[in-house]
Each structure stands twice: as C-alpha cells, then as structure tokens.
Amino acid sequence: MKRVAAIVLGFGLVGCAGGPPSVRYSDGFMREVRETANPSTVVATEIAFARAAREDGQAAAMRQYLAGGGVIHDRGGVVDAGGWIAAQAAIPAPHQWTPLAIWSSCDGQLAISQGKYVGPDREWGFYVTVWERERNGSYRWIYTTGAPDAALTQRETRAAAPPAEEDESVIVVQAIPMIQGAVADCRTGDDTSSPGASAIADETASGGGVSDDGSLAWRWVQRADGGRSFAAQHWQGGQWKSAFDFVVTPDGRVDPQ
Numbered sequence: 001m002k003r004v005a006a007i008v009l010g011f012g013l014v015g016c017a018g019g020p021p022s023v024r025y026s027d028g029f030m031r032e033v034r035e036t037a038n039p040s041t042v043v044a045t046e047i048a049f050a051r052a053a054r055e056d057g058q059a060a061a062m063r064q065y066l067a068g069g070g071v072i073h074d075r076g077g078v079v080d081a082g083g084w085i086a087a088q089a090a091i092p093a094p095h096q097w098t099p100l101a102i103w104s105s106c107d108g109q110l111a112i113s114q115g116k117y118v119g120p121d122r123e124w125g126f127y128v129t130v131w132e133r134e135r136n137g138s139y140r141w142i143y144t145t146g147a148p149d150a151a152l153t154q155r156e157t158r159a160a161a162p163p164a165e166e167d168e169s170v171i172v173v174q175a176i177p178m179i180q181g182a183v184a185d186c187r188t189g190d191d192t193s194s195p196g197a198s199a200i201a202d203e204t205a206s207g208g209g210v211s212d213d214g215s216l217a218w219r220w221v222q223r224a225d226g227g228r229s230f231a232a233q234h235w236q237g238g239q240w241k242s243a244f245d246f247v248v249t250p251d252g253r254v255d256p257q
C-alpha cells in the first residue's frame with residue numbers, strides 16, 4: 001500500500017492581497033481530476049469531519065458529511081442515518097478520531113476508510129466508513145460502523161500515561177500516524193468476474209455495493225446473535241483480493257481474532 005501523508009499541505013489555501021493571480025483550469029482538466037483516485041482527498045475529508053464534530057457538535061457534523069441514503073450499522077442492524085441522527089437528543093462526540101488506512105476504487109468514485117477513535121469514556125476503538133464522491137468532487141459518507149477494542153484501549157492508555165515521576169496533569173502529545181493509502185487496479189472490458197461473498201450461518205441481513213468502475217467492493221452482514229461484520233475487496237493483479245475484514249462480537253466489541 002502506498003503511504004499517504006497524514007497532513008496534506010496546500011488544502012484550503014486562500015489568496016492574499018498583492019499575491020499572484022489565481023489560475024483558471026479548463027473544464028476538461030477539472031473533470032480529469034475529479035475522475036482520478038486521490039486517497040489524500042478522503043484523508044482531508046476525514047480530518048475536516050473530525051474538526052467539525054469538535055467545533056459544531058457531532059450531530060451537525062454527521063449531517064454535514066452525510067450522503068443521501070447513508071446508513072449506520074449498530075448492534076441492532078443497519079438504520080437510516082438521517083432518521084437516527086434526528087432522533088437523538090444528544091450525540092456524545094468522540095474526543096478524537098483519525099483514519100489509519102484508505103482504500104479507493106481506480107476512478108476514485110468510492111473509498112473506504114478504516115481508523116481509530118477514542119470516546120468520551122476514554123475507551124478506544126476502531127471504525128469503518130464508506131465514502132462516495134459527489135459530482136462536485138467532494139466525498140460524503142454512505143455507511144459507518146465501529147466498536148471499542150480492549151487491546152487498543154490498553155495500548156493507547158499506556159502510551160498516554162505520564163512517567164511516574166511526572167505530574168499526572170502532564171498531557172502527552174502522540175505523533176500523528178502515517179496513513180496507508182491503496183488504489184485498486186483499473187479493470188478492462190474483458191474483466192467480468194464479481195467479488196466473492198462467503199455465506200455466514202446465522203446471517204439475518206446483508207448489503208453493500210461495488211464502485212461504478214467495478215474495482216472496489218464492500219459488504220456488511222448482520223448476524224442473529226447481534227454480531228456484525230464488514231468486508232472490503234479490491235481488484236489487484238487481475239483478480240479480486242481481500243482488502244480487510246472488520247468483525248464485531250455480539251457484545252459490541254471488536255473481535256480479537
């Protein structure tokens with residue numbers, strides 16, 4: 001997987017008085033940019049999303065970056081995200097979250113981010129979000145799920161703990177992680193195979209999708225016992241390959257297997 005810098009310089013630059021004149025790009029050039037995979041754009045969207053949650057509140061940020069028809073996958077299954085957000089009296093915002101990896105379709109129309117978060121209770125966990133690119137080139141989320149992870153919580157708590165000789169009020173600033181970025185291979189007209197989907201014995205519901213160019217696929221599954229899972233596949237080397245799997249146990253925690 002190609003590495004993508006966690007902080008992308010140049011986003012949101014504004015012109016200064018007396019500075020160089022603005023550059024106009026042709027419609028053809030802008031169309032080509034919009035049709036090209038760029039995982040760093042998804043990274044920038046994730047960072048902006050997290051900042052909006054801190055500044056404007058979790059509910060407002062979720063609505064701002066939500067695509068029409070977006071869903072949330074929780075223990076009870078998949079629910080309409082817009083209705084769920086509207087029904088909440090308050091949504092506790094995570095203290096912070098950050099993407100760790102981005103998978104993109106060849107044309108950039110679909111992207112999947114996987115990252116870690118820490119909640120108000122100081123419990124750490126992992127999340128998955130599926131993003132679709134809109135006509136204007138911006139990304140909006142269409143699916144998200146997440147769950148706390150005991151091992152991650154232990155590691156992060158230990159890493160943030162001040163040395164014994166230091167005052168407990170000392171704030172330990174952790175380094176921003178490098179974010180992995182992978183772009184699927186483009187498919188030719190001769191490639192007609194579909195991504196495989198293994199059957200799950202107690203599956204009660206499932207869903208997902210495939211990018212318009214057929215290079216990135218994702219699938220969610222809800223189990224009868226309350227467990228849930230997410231799997232992503234991408235087109236690599238002329239065949240479908242697993243990108244990653246995310247499994248949550250019936251008690252709502254990341255499966256350690």
